Amino acid sequence: MKVLIGSPGTVSGLMLRLGQCLFAGASIALMVSAAGFSSYTAFCYLIASMGLQVLWSLGLGFLDIYALRMKRDLHSPVLISLFVVGDWVTATLSLAAACSSAGVTVLFARDVGFCRSYPQLECSKYEISIVLAFMTWLLIAISSLVMFWLLASV
Template sequence: MRQMFGGPGKISGLVLRIFRCIFAAVSVSISFSAPGLTEVTPFRVLLIQQCVETTWSFVLVCCDLKVVVFQGNLPSHFHVMVTLVIDWVVLTLSLGAISSAVAVIQLIATNSICYKEHEYICRRYMLSVGMDFIAMVFHAISALVLSWIVASSILPRAV
């Protein structure tokens, strides 16, 4: 398996997954503390997705910690493929949930609902979606690096 920036077993990969987990956890905590979040379906979907993202990121952080800190074995090609598939599924769910939540925030902000009495709540929604978007960017980088590693190990090299 090819070694590259952000890949499994590298310190850069561990840092990437730690940031991804932190931003997802911050997004979940902001979402849970915002009153009335579960009344709007896109925010409910976003909250479920944030919990999945945080859990999956934490699992990957633990796997990378095992390899980097405790000098464990690098994951096999099969484990990298499974991680890649799950990463892309979670990333796709994340993109869909964030897109629908942004659409609702845009609707609420355009209709001046946020500026009357609920400005604080709307800002929390916006901050939660922003944190989840940052987590999604780290997730996308991680998924693209894994895709590149898998593609480089499958495709034959030119002589």
């Protein structure tokens, strides 16, 4: 099996996982700190989805560290299949969460003007949290493509 940039058990793979954890964690922290987020299903779903992403990426990050320290090879077809399924599921959920929250925020900011009418809605925090969620998705999408490529080119 080939080794690509972002493969499991490599330094670049570990960097990708750490980046995913970092952005997802920052997205959760900002959303939780914004007043009134819990009244909106989309924002709660964003937190749940980013939480799942943190758990998944953290788990694979620890696996990368273990593989790097012990010089183990994680390129077995069974392991890669598992990574592919997990990466694709979390990537799809992250994109769905980021987009549904973005839809609601655009509605608040532009379509119905709630951000101007209700200053207690912390729209700028919502927006930054969503941008961070999109960045998380971008990183997990890269991981997913690398894993799928590895699996398909066995």
